[in-house]
Amino acid sequence: MLSRKTKYAINALVYLARETKDGEPVQISRIAASENIPRKFLEAILLDLRHAGMLNSRKGKTGGYYLQKSPEEINIADVMRLFDGPIALLPCVAYKYYEKCDECIDEEACGIRAVFSDVRSETVKMLKKATLAEIIKRSEALKKNIVAQKKSLKGNANKLNNVTIKQQITSRQKKK
Amino acid sequence: MLSRKTKYAINALVYLARETKDGEPVQISRIAASENIPRKFLEAILLDLRHAGMLNSRKGKTGGYYLQKSPEEINIADVMRLFDGPIALLPCVAYKYYEKCDECIDEEACGIRAVFSDVRSETVKMLKKATLAEIIKRSEALKKNIVAQKKSLKGNANKLNNVTIKQQITSRQKKK
DNA sequence: CTTAATTCCTACTAATTCGATAGGAATTAT
DNA sequence: ATAATTCCTATCGAATTAGTAGGAATTAAG
Numbered sequence: 001m002l003s004r005k006t007k008y009a010i011n012a013l014v015y016l017a018r019e020t021k022d023g024e025p026v027q028i029s030r031i032a033a034s035e036n037i038p039r040k041f042l043e044a045i046l047l048d049l050r051h052a053g054m055l056n057s058r059k060g061k062t063g064g065y066y067l068q069k070s071p072e073e074i075n076i077a078d079v080m081r082l083f084d085g086p087i088a089l090l091p092c093v094a095y096k097y098y099e100k101c102d103e104c105i106d107e108e109a110c111g112i113r114a115v116f117s118d119v120r121s122e123t124v125k126m127l128k129k130a131t132l133a134e135i136i137k138r139s140e141a142l143k144k145n146i147v148a149q150k151k152s153l154k155g156n157a158n159k160l161n162n163v164t165i166k167q168q169i170t171s172r173q174k175k176k
Numbered sequence: 177m178l179s180r181k182t183k184y185a186i187n188a189l190v191y192l193a194r195e196t197k198d199g200e201p202v203q204i205s206r207i208a209a210s211e212n213i214p215r216k217f218l219e220a221i222l223l224d225l226r227h228a229g230m231l232n233s234r235k236g237k238t239g240g241y242y243l244q245k246s247p248e249e250i251n252i253a254d255v256m257r258l259f260d261g262p263i264a265l266l267p268c269v270a271y272k273y274y275e276k277c278d279e280c281i282d283e284e285a286c287g288i289r290a291v292f293s294d295v296r297s298e299t300v301k302m303l304k305k306a307t308l309a310e311i312i313k314r315s316e317a318l319k320k321n322i323v324a325q326k327k328s329l330k331g332n333a334n335k336l337n338n339v340t341i342k343q344q345i346t347s348r349q350k351k352k
Numbered sequence: 353c354t355t356a357a358t359t360c361c362t363a364c365t366a367a368t369t370c371g372a373t374a375g376g377a378a379t380t381a382t
Numbered sequence: 383a384t385a386a387t388t389c390c391t392a393t394c395g396a397a398t399t400a401g402t403a404g405g406a407a408t409t410a411a412g
Contacts, residue, residue, distance in 0.1 A: 001264070002265050004401090090183065103184070114311075238387080239386080
């Protein structure tokens with residue numbers, strides 16, 4: 001699981017990517033209020049994001065935070081690594097944080113390692129693709145779908161056996 | 177990251193899948209010694225695996241543990257869920273452990289959720305495929321490769337620019 | 353030049369989780 | 383009986399998590 005810190009960081013970054021129109025800095029307290037994040041906690045998180053080069057800040061009276069990179073350049077993988085460390089599920093398949101499993105006997109021929117190496121590759125690939133721009137695009141697509149679905153529901157309200165987009169997704173998930 | 181508990185559990189299960197020839201139980205202390213796992217800690221882990229129906233045990237003097245299911249039926253996803261809880265990286269995309277992110281405003285239209293939902297699906301798919309049988313198969317394949325690679329190394333020891341299988345894999349990973 | 357509003361930074365804390373260990377009860381083969 | 387095992391509960395220290403507190407530094411505006 002992601003730590004709250006990482007989740008808050010992502011929420012804040014997406015908020016900034018959305019809200020920053022003219023490059024004007026946004027105050028911590030505004031982000032905290034909008035995204036339901038404890039003010040003081042967020043303060044520390046934004047500081048870390050700045051030190052990592054994703055955000056920049058202006059101090060003093062009209063101060064606040066703004067993106068230092070474009071929304072296409074900031075991805076979830078980097079944010080996760082910053083706060084939670086390796087994305088890999090085993091130290092022996094981590095790239096930036098590699099470490100031998102200390103109970104391990106033969107790393108080279110380890111089938112467990114092979115499995116988790118595949119999982120890590122796939123996960124990193126997906127999380128690198130997940131930039132702020134991509135996240136915003138997806139949420140917009142979801143919003144459109146919800147609207148379309150509500151229309152179709154209204155139009156077919158008295159038909160039985162009518163399956164909406166959302167119901168299809170839900171039942172696919174439940175099928176296990 | 178996996179907890180040590182989960183990693184130990186997987187190691188022990190793979191060991192049992194390998195070592196159990198005639199269905200005779202294997203003692204905790206033997207597994208602990210072979211797999212470098214603290215004896216008393218392993219005791220608790222095996223107990224949990226038994227309660228979860230993956231292992232069975234015989235008590236008393238000639239007692240020990242053995243697989244209750246076939247190596248094809250025991251997969252890593254189930255073991256991870258047993259000890260570490262959800263595989264999902266966010267509570268709102270977990271299947272068996274679903275929970276709303278408490279700072280979340282609009283779950284249905286959340287782009288972050290969409291990303292982590294994809295990651296979860298892919299990860300679960302891979303971890304379900306990773307049965308004990310599969311792990312053993314993969315480690316055997318690795319062993320064969322290592323042998324083949326050593327032969328080729330020996331045969332071409334004085335050729336420069338010769339790239340072995342292992343070197344290819346390593347450089348692919350490093351390429352980012 | 354004072355004041356108000358902000359970021360910056362360090363230190364602290366309560367609660368939980370992790371990785372074990374201890375000790376003994378129950379069970380079983382010999 | 384006894385030796386060897388699993389079963390089970392309780393405990394423990396260290397690390398991590400999710401914050402909070404307090405104040406220094408910076409800056410805009412009057």
